[in-house]
Amino acid sequence: MKLLRYGPEGQEKPGMLDADGNIRDLSGHVADIADEALSPEGLARLAAIDPTSLPLVEGSPRLGACVGHVRKFVAIGLNYADHAAESGLAVPSEPVVFNKWTSCIVGPNDDVVIPKGSSKTDWEVELGIVIGQRTSNVSKEQALEHVAGYCVVNDVSEREWQAERGGTWDKGKGFDTFGPIGPWVVTRDEIADVQNLKMWLDVDGKRFQTGSTGTMIFDVATLVAYCSQLMTLMPGDVITTGTPPGVGMGQKPQVFLKGGETMTLGIDGLGQQTQKVRRA
Structure with a gap:
């Protein structure tokens, strides 16, 4: 579904x-x-x-975030070795876990707003895991049974606040509109192999990111099991699982969003997002 x-x-x-x-x-x-x-x-x-x-919905209504009442929006950093390399950071020995505030969640085609004073707003196409049941200390072998489905996430990031302003990554990850989710949740039974999905992201028609979930350092089952040791995951919680290479920070020279661009991104079988970028 x-x-x-x-x-x-x-x-x-x-x-x-x-x-x-x-x-x-x-x-x-x-x-x-x-x-x-x-x-x-x-x-x-x-x-x-x-x-x-079911009643047919006429026209082309706005799509909201594909999950409602999200309690936790958990994110994984540096989960693709080639992205770690372009970031100049070591491949992690355990998952890097941080938070995106739930107030950043928007629909898949809503505008992304660059925060006031930002000079380093960036993009990241990611696979989102939607949790389907209360999950605590689950084993890797049973982890996927706790997954309701998957979705596309754009983990929009302000790199200066993330890396240059002290403290944790969270500061650069949760600005309003920095969490487009959707267009839909695809239930787990429809995805034959979640570790073999192609993913991509364009800015103004230029392909910046091309990757596959097959190159994750920590796979979906490992991430669900790991996070369930740190917190009790609840139905509707979202874990976004890291990005392949091609982010703006990794370009030479670096490229960041300035306002006026259009981001288009997608994952095989999970649909596509399109966001206009504007300044606050």
């Missing part, structure tokens, strides 16, 4: 994408794509619905 949320900001309704790419209204069955709806039992109930029996 491809589950989504559509409508004006703050008033999103739950939806499902049918086989023809049309949005179908799920609000008669669930309140939101969130919480218990993402559990194994909740997903089984949704999977039993014939999409053609």
